Amino acid sequence: MKEETTFDFNMSALRVWSLLSDLKGYARWHPIYRIAGEAERGAEMDITWLLFKGDRKMTTQMIINRLIKPELIGWQMGVRGF
Numbered sequence: 001m002k003e004e005t006t007f008d009f010n011m012s013a014l015r016v017w018s019l020l021s022d023l024k025g026y027a028r029w030h031p032i033y034r035i036a037g038e039a040e041r042g043a044e045m046d047i048t049w050l051l052f053k054g055d056r057k058m059t060t061q062m063i064i065n066r067l068i069k070p071e072l073i074g075w076q077m078g079v080r081g082f
Contacts, residue, residue, distance in 0.1 A: 017070035041067040047077060 019025070023035040023045070034057075037045025041064055048059040058079065066074030 014070060021069070021073055035062070039064060039067060039073055041065070 019029065021039040023037055023039050026033045026035050032050050034048040034050070035045060036047075037043055043064045044061055045064075046059050047062045048057050050057050060077055060079050062075045062077035064073065065076050066072055
């Protein structure tokens with residue numbers, strides 16, 4: 001399963017890149033994801049989803065597999081059992 005999300009922002013491309021590539025900073029603007037790591041190609045890090053309004057959480061590993069600064073960031077992850 002491949003998931004891709006597209007957003008339209010009213011800000012410069014460099015500002016958007018700085019928000020998306022600051023993985024540790026996701027918690028400041030995204031209500032669900034918590035990511036521990038730096039945006040570097042090949043980096044392995046933990047990603048946590050807050051479930052049920054934060055009452056539960058699920059953590060798995062993700063690997064940055066695509067990175068073209070300041071244009072593209074992509075990662076691969078899986079959840080055991082799914």
